[in-house]
Amino acid sequence: MNPITHQLERILENSSAEDLEILNDYLKNFEKKQQGEFATYLSASLDMTRITDDQASMVSIPNTPHIHNNVGIPHGGILAVLLDTAMGTLANSKCDPGFAAVTTTLTINYLTVADEKKISAQARVIRSGRHTMVLEGNIFQEDGKHIATATGSFFIIPKKEKPAIASQQ
Amino acid sequence: MNPITHQLERILENSSAEDLEILNDYLKNFEKKQQGEFATYLSASLDMTRITDDQASMVSIPNTPHIHNNVGIPHGGILAVLLDTAMGTLANSKCDPGFAAVTTTLTINYLTVADEKKISAQARVIRSGRHTMVLEGNIFQEDGKHIATATGSFFIIPKKEKPAIASQQ
Amino acid sequence: MNPITHQLERILENSSAEDLEILNDYLKNFEKKQQGEFATYLSASLDMTRITDDQASMVSIPNTPHIHNNVGIPHGGILAVLLDTAMGTLANSKCDPGFAAVTTTLTINYLTVADEKKISAQARVIRSGRHTMVLEGNIFQEDGKHIATATGSFFIIPKKEKPAIASQQ
Amino acid sequence: MNPITHQLERILENSSAEDLEILNDYLKNFEKKQQGEFATYLSASLDMTRITDDQASMVSIPNTPHIHNNVGIPHGGILAVLLDTAMGTLANSKCDPGFAAVTTTLTINYLTVADEKKISAQARVIRSGRHTMVLEGNIFQEDGKHIATATGSFFIIPKKEKPAIASQQ
Numbered sequence: 001m002n003p004i005t006h007q008l009e010r011i012l013e014n015s016s017a018e019d020l021e022i023l024n025d026y027l028k029n030f031e032k033k034q035q036g037e038f039a040t041y042l043s044a045s046l047d048m049t050r051i052t053d054d055q056a057s058m059v060s061i062p063n064t065p066h067i068h069n070n071v072g073i074p075h076g077g078i079l080a081v082l083l084d085t086a087m088g089t090l091a092n093s094k095c096d097p098g099f100a101a102v103t104t105t106l107t108i109n110y111l112t113v114a115d116e117k118k119i120s121a122q123a124r125v126i127r128s129g130r131h132t133m134v135l136e137g138n139i140f141q142e143d144g145k146h147i148a149t150a151t152g153s154f155f156i157i158p159k160k161e162k163p164a165i166a167s168q169q
Numbered sequence: 170m171n172p173i174t175h176q177l178e179r180i181l182e183n184s185s186a187e188d189l190e191i192l193n194d195y196l197k198n199f200e201k202k203q204q205g206e207f208a209t210y211l212s213a214s215l216d217m218t219r220i221t222d223d224q225a226s227m228v229s230i231p232n233t234p235h236i237h238n239n240v241g242i243p244h245g246g247i248l249a250v251l252l253d254t255a256m257g258t259l260a261n262s263k264c265d266p267g268f269a270a271v272t273t274t275l276t277i278n279y280l281t282v283a284d285e286k287k288i289s290a291q292a293r294v295i296r297s298g299r300h301t302m303v304l305e306g307n308i309f310q311e312d313g314k315h316i317a318t319a320t321g322s323f324f325i326i327p328k329k330e331k332p333a334i335a336s337q338q
Numbered sequence: 339m340n341p342i343t344h345q346l347e348r349i350l351e352n353s354s355a356e357d358l359e360i361l362n363d364y365l366k367n368f369e370k371k372q373q374g375e376f377a378t379y380l381s382a383s384l385d386m387t388r389i390t391d392d393q394a395s396m397v398s399i400p401n402t403p404h405i406h407n408n409v410g411i412p413h414g415g416i417l418a419v420l421l422d423t424a425m426g427t428l429a430n431s432k433c434d435p436g437f438a439a440v441t442t443t444l445t446i447n448y449l450t451v452a453d454e455k456k457i458s459a460q461a462r463v464i465r466s467g468r469h470t471m472v473l474e475g476n477i478f479q480e481d482g483k484h485i486a487t488a489t490g491s492f493f494i495i496p497k498k499e500k501p502a503i504a505s506q507q
Numbered sequence: 508m509n510p511i512t513h514q515l516e517r518i519l520e521n522s523s524a525e526d527l528e529i530l531n532d533y534l535k536n537f538e539k540k541q542q543g544e545f546a547t548y549l550s551a552s553l554d555m556t557r558i559t560d561d562q563a564s565m566v567s568i569p570n571t572p573h574i575h576n577n578v579g580i581p582h583g584g585i586l587a588v589l590l591d592t593a594m595g596t597l598a599n600s601k602c603d604p605g606f607a608a609v610t611t612t613l614t615i616n617y618l619t620v621a622d623e624k625k626i627s628a629q630a631r632v633i634r635s636g637r638h639t640m641v642l643e644g645n646i647f648q649e650d651g652k653h654i655a656t657a658t659g660s661f662f663i664i665p666k667k668e669k670p671a672i673a674s675q676q
Contacts, residue, residue: 004189007196008177014203020173022210026195027176034183039239041191042247045214069257070208076272077253078211081246088238088245103245104639105612105660107276107445109472109489111465126487127449131638132611132662134447134487149464149472151447151487153612153660155639273470274443274491276614278641278658280634295656296618300469301442301493303616303656318633318641320616320656322443322491324470342527345534346515352541358511360548364533365514372521377577379529380585383552407595408546414595414610415588416549422584426576441583445614 022066046081050089057090060120073113079121079148080108083137086123087152091133094125101133101154108150116141121148131156191235215250219258226259229289243283248290248317252277252306255292256321260302263294270302270323277319285310290317300325360404384419388427395428398458411451417459417486418446421475424461425490429471432463439471439492446488454479459486469494529573553588557596564597567627580620586628586655587615590644593630594659598640601632608640608661615657623648628655638663 015023029044038044046061059082061067069075084103091101119139126134133154139147184192198213207213215230228251230236238244253275260270288308295303302323308316353361367382376382384399397420399405407413422441429439457477464472471492477485522530536551545551553568566589568574576582591613598608626646633641640661646654 002178002181004181004193004196005174005177007200008174009171011196011200011203012171012173019199019203023199024173027173027180030188030192031176031180031183034180034188040237040244041235042237042244045235066210066214068209068211071269075209075211075250075253076257076275077246077250080249080253080275080277081244084244084246084249100240103279105276105278105614106245106249107274107489107612107614108249109274109464109491110272111472126447127484134449136487146465149474149489151445151489153447274445276443276445276658278633278660280641295616296653303618305656315634318643318658320614320658322616340516340519342519342531342534343512343515345538346512347509349534349538349541350509350511357537357541361537362511365511365518368526368530369514369518372518372526378575378582379573380575380582383573404548404552406547406549409607413547413549413588413591414613415584415591418587418591418613418615419582419584422582422587426583438578441617443614443616444583444587445612446587447612448610 018065022064025062025064025066042081043085046078048085050085052089052093056122056124057086057093058120058122059086059089060118063114063117063119074119076108076110079110079114079119079139080106080150082119082121082139083108083123083148083150084152086121087135087137087150088154090123090125091135091152091154094128094133095156098159099156100159101156103152104132104155105153106150107152108148110148111146114139114141114147116143118142119147126151187234191233194231194233194235211250215247217254219254221258221262225291225293226255226262227289227291228255228258229287232283232286232288243288245277245279248279248283248288248308249275249277249319251288251290251308252292252317252319253321255290256304256306256319257323259292259294260304260321260323263297263302264325267328268325269328270325272321273301273324274322275319276321277317279317280315283308283310283316285312287311288316295320356403360402363400363402363404380419384416386423388423390427390431394460394462395424395431396458396460397424397427398456401452401455401457412457414446414448417448417452417457417477418444418488420457420459420477421446421461421486421488422490424459425473425475425488426492428461428463429473429490429492432466432471433494436497437494438497439494441490442470442493443491444488445490446486448486449484452477452479452485454481456480457485464489525572529571532569532571532573549588553585555592557592559596559600563629563631564593564600565627565629566593566596567625570621570624570626581626583615583617586617586621586626586646587613587657589626589628589646590615590630590655590657591659593628594642594644594657595661597630597632598642598659598661601635601640602663605666606663607666608663610659611639611662612660613657614659615655617655618653621646621648621654623650625649626654633658
């Protein structure tokens, strides 16, 4: 048996119900990444879903102990991941071919604690210039609670040349 | 065999070298959390180490594909996790017993791409009042490159009453 | 003749048409302040008008060379005066009697140059808590151009005791 | 007698000692602007002095009722004028000939009330790139009190073509 499988068996023996759920989610989404359903390890690990249209983008993750801080609520930095991803995805969707938008400044106001099962950040463009973009991001709950509001500045750069023989992505 | 072990075996069959490394790190740190070396699933998943003294706190994570965005560089939101954790850890260490510091505003300026094997955020207190604190956070590389600078505002709140029979933490 | 009047006469002799207009505005608004039309020297000097209702507040100033920087456009700091005043006025109007709201964090994204004759900032409340408030401020032109967007965090403090024999204000 | 002089005489008749001081300062600095000692009406009206060297820039104004808000302390927006001017002056001094730096994002944390006779903001460069710069600004008092801390992002743009026959500046 593979040593990594041994390790998992050891972990399983010592797992609480919560541990099992976290592990299960992680492996399920890791396999989905192998199958191409997630673009990055990070989005798989957070079980992140994205919807982008012409006007807005929305990024959602489940609110589980996997993203909680040591007082049992969603880590402010993970909300930053959500807000930055929502704004960055929309900003990039607006760039001309060959260009990408990178975050230069991100400001987040944390308003109250997210306590629903899903956390969703929505982004919209405030200003789109030739060299810079400014976007707004918000996390609202379904019960109407406003969890966080953010603004992001993005700088538009030419994408780097692809190497002659690029690995497939 | 446990269905979760079956799933792991399936994943291992389809794993690239990178996949294996990511999985290995995840399970190794998950086990360490079970053994009490990490306080949260999140800090385990990021392999986060913290050092806090009276003047400053430093939080570090390895720079691996686990935290990369879809252009292969550390996700700006993960740098936010680092900066917020460094500032929040220091802010909380300064609170009187029975009080905690929660982030109200976080502003990050992203300066350049982190390209060393370890990413470390350091925090220091700018102002410490009775109700609010302001901290500064920075990510510097060992080669001297300044990756990001941040300021965080924290609001000091009384910790919630512990339940009569609290689970041990 | 008063030496200050002598000084004015000297200034008038050397005045361009622009100088005259600036001086004229200044003295006109200074006199209005004496008559109680402005609460502060600053609001008189900027010819600031405010409208506040239950939902929003709006603060306007004329766009004249008095507020321009050395490249002939409105100084970013003066836009900050406008945005902070709009947000602060609304925040204070929401405070219980005996309490005041003071700005703790102000973030402004400058989007494009204000080029109309009047500059107006509008504020609305994003979140109103017992100890803190978060507001949004925006400067829009009548032609629809979005000049600046801002968020402000406010901390709510008890107003200082009035002295036993207060000077009339 | 010039109607503007008449107006001044009327104002003087109704002036408090404070009014007189404010008026006196304003006219004195207005005259200095006519003599070329100030570059703008705004810097004259605030009696602003600037020192810039290779590493830092410092901008100072007197703390008088001219800049106070309606609770008698320096208006947060005026501190923004100081911080933005200090950072912008330094940023522009670093630009190649033909280029200028404009503020894109300004974040200010207000720490405590300025209560000395002079208010000084100092700036230093955090990162200087080809297209963007990030600076830090701080207001410290001589007694050591930290009044405000700020970060500013600047975008570097080509200066506009000068008109064929430019008026002298």
